[in-house]
Amino acid sequence: MSQNHEAAVPSPGATRLALVSDCGSCFGLCCVSLAYSASADFAIDKPAGKPCPNLEQDFRCGIHRELRGRGFQGCTVYDCFGAGQKVSQETFQGRDWRAAPETAASMFEVFPVMRQLHELLWYVTEALALPKARPVHAELRAALSRTEALTALAPEALAVLDVPSHREEINQLLLRASELVRAEFPGRKKDRRGADLMGARLKGADLRGANLRGAFLIAADLRGADLRLADLIGADFRDARLSGADLTEAFFLTQAQLNAAKGDATTRIPPSLVRPAHWED
Template sequence: MSDRGDPMPGRQDLRADCGRCAGLCCVVPAFTASADFAVDKPAGQPCRNLLADFRCGIHDRLRDRGFLGCVVFDCFGAGQQVTQVTFGGRTWRDEPGLAPSMFAVFTVMRQLQELRWYLTESLELLPRGPLRDEVSAALERTARLVSAPAAELESFDGAAYRQEVGQLLGRVSESAREGLRGADRRGADLIGAKLRGADLRGVSLRGAYLIGADLRGADLRHADLLGADLRAADLGGADLRGSIFLTQPQLDAARGDAATALPAALTRPRHWSSSAAPQSRRKRRR
């Protein structure tokens, strides 16, 4: 549910524009009452907080009202693409018969838009050569899929395509971290881990569970963070410059402060501390 601007050119359509969407993220997913959601909600049913104009009735109070899962969700622009392009401005509320198709397409579209984010970043990481050409071709194919008609997207196997592109992204990561690659901690259980001040440069933390981890002052430059779970992780004073495949939802789920160094394409979450806590200050490595 993001409406942030994008400081990096070329990614404008990979940012959510809730004003041009039909509230799809408030309808399509299922919610389970938990630390992330205050209520249960079945898939395909509107959230009780969704207003008639598709705005969220508690948007400015989501965190306080127990809807952290909504705060950290980002569709990467899938919502407006489905609403305005795939379905030409038509909505499931005005035409209920569209709902099954529209909801199915949104699920696939979000996967495609997220892959476009990673592939766009990959082009920025790679020098000219065969691997970059492969990434460029994958990005072009993904862009074509995004523009495909609803019937094609409904039947598209998004999970299989994600796995295919994921293998390519793995090769990009290896190339980008060449000479810096540290330990391989892919999928590692690091829940609550004490990693304060750790040197994690070039480490693969792809899919790692870093929930509640203490990463204050950690050096995460060039670390692969694709799919890493950073919920409630403390990134105060951490250096994330040059980290690979980090997304805004991951940052939104974590904690940080004014001393946390971020990649240029991402923005500091509003709920982060505006000052640098004493324990998070550290001397930047060069």
């Protein structure tokens, strides 16, 4: 029984590929279902369920190459973890909300739920790639399988899914994985979980093995900082200065976090992520 179950679990590599956003296979769901307010991140107010005025008929962004210059910085840092194409092509089987308007309300309701599930899949997949977290790999593989099964639910079931409970269950596994990985630095790990480090002067700081879960690092100076084997899940890197910083072995770091930060060619990042196009050369 257990061998058959293991064989049915998607491989981490295959899962990670499915978690990379493919806007060309999506019906512009983030541009419609999400709400945003005029701010430093968005030039206008937009309620949930209303298409962004920049969304074209083919679901492409009409100002994609000019988003930052036109006041839509928030769009450049958003990442759906592949939830958009999943909802568009699998949950709704390729029926778009314009051609099939009866699907619109349900599609827009399901998208944020799917996005949360895909984010969890990203973290679980990364934890499975951490050799030092091997003691919890079996439980993580089971969690991966359960979460994958949830993403395959019908729209009606997804809409009422208790995501917070599922997230808490997985978070306990991720915490255990984090402790195993960071145990390489006994007695000196910095626990800054949820810390207010806005604008903090951390240039050249040794943050190896640090717990920075949910830390507020907005506009922090992390130039030249060593963040290897640091747990960065949920850390807010908006406008954080990362020039020369080493994040090569940092874990639970997402593309959205990098996109929100300020780095350059000297910033070292994990191989699973890409250097943001707007970073300085």
